[in-house]
Amino acid sequence: xxxxxxxxxxNTPSSAQWAYFDTSIARLARLIKPIKNRGAVVGAxxxxxxxxxxxxxxxxxxxxxxxxxxxxxxxCPPNDYTEYQYLITRVVNIFTQExxxxxxxxxxxxxxWMFYGTDTNYYExxxxxxxxxxxxxxxxxxxxxxxxxxxxxxxxxxxxxxxDYQNLSNTSEPLMxxxxx
Numbered sequence: 001x002x003x004x005x006x007x008x009x010x011n012t013p014s015s016a017q018w019a020y021f022d023t024s025i026a027r028l029a030r031l032i033k034p035i036k037n038r039g040a041v042v043g044a045x046x047x048x049x050x051x052x053x054x055x056x057x058x059x060x061x062x063x064x065x066x067x068x069x070x071x072x073x074x075x076c077p078p079n080d081y082t083e084y085q086y087l088i089t090r091v092v093n094i095f096t097q098e099x100x101x102x103x104x105x106x107x108x109x110x111x112x113w114m115f116y117g118t119d120t121n122y123y124e125x126x127x128x129x130x131x132x133x134x135x136x137x138x139x140x141x142x143x144x145x146x147x148x149x150x151x152x153x154x155x156x157x158x159x160x161x162x163x164d165y166q167n168l169s170n171t172s173e174p175l176m177x178x179x180x181x
Contacts, residue, residue, distance in 0.1 A: 011052055012052050013050075013052065022090070025094045025095070026094050026097075029094060029098035033098060033099055042100070042103060042104065043141070044105065044106065045105075045107070045108060045109040046091075046106065046107060046108065047114060049074055049076055049077075049078060049084075050087070051071075051073055053079060053080060053087070054073040054074070054076045054078070056073050059072040076116045077115075077122075077125055078125070081124050081127070084128045085129075085132040086132070087132070088128065088132025088133060089132040090136075091136075092132065092133050092136035092140060093136045093137075095137075096136060101140065102139060102140070103140055104141045105140060105143065106143045106144070106145075107125065107130070107142070107143070107144060107145060108122070108126075109145070110145070126145075129142065130142045
């Protein structure tokens with residue numbers, strides 16, 4: 001579900017880390033392919049930000065609602081949307097090479113509780129994911145977010161580790177409505 005740990009260093013990955021990443025993604029695609037070959041419709045949500053691409057790489061706070069450590073920086077918008085788009089293209093190219101060209105790609109699963117940014121940040125993230133997927137494989141399918149609760153405001157204060165769900169539910173209009181328009 002998340003990018004391999006080798007892409008979480010604070011600096012741009014080395015060629016050896018990229019090679020490991022490519023191998024890990026190809027292995028994942030090979031695990032999924034037999035499921036698809038048995039008739040299942042397969043897809044994945046692109047979720048998580050490598051630390052070196054995160055706009056908040058130093059925020060080591062963790063998400064209190066999860067039972068395992070997931071740092072805030074993993075869920076911040078990218079600091080470079082073009083570089084993030086390249087990363088997505090790389091992943092989709094590998095899946096296509098492994099015979100999963102008709103794979104379904106989602107953009108960030110449930111951003112209302114897993115994305116540390118604004119609605120504008122999410123639109124830019126979605127655009128980078130969509131363009132990255134389509135650049136690698138024009139036939140691939142790109143879906144939207146998986147929820148209707150994402151709201152039109154800054155979701156979390158980047159310096160605050162307390163998540164206030166009550167305030168999130170009091171916003172005026174869901175992002176999904178604006179997103180679909």
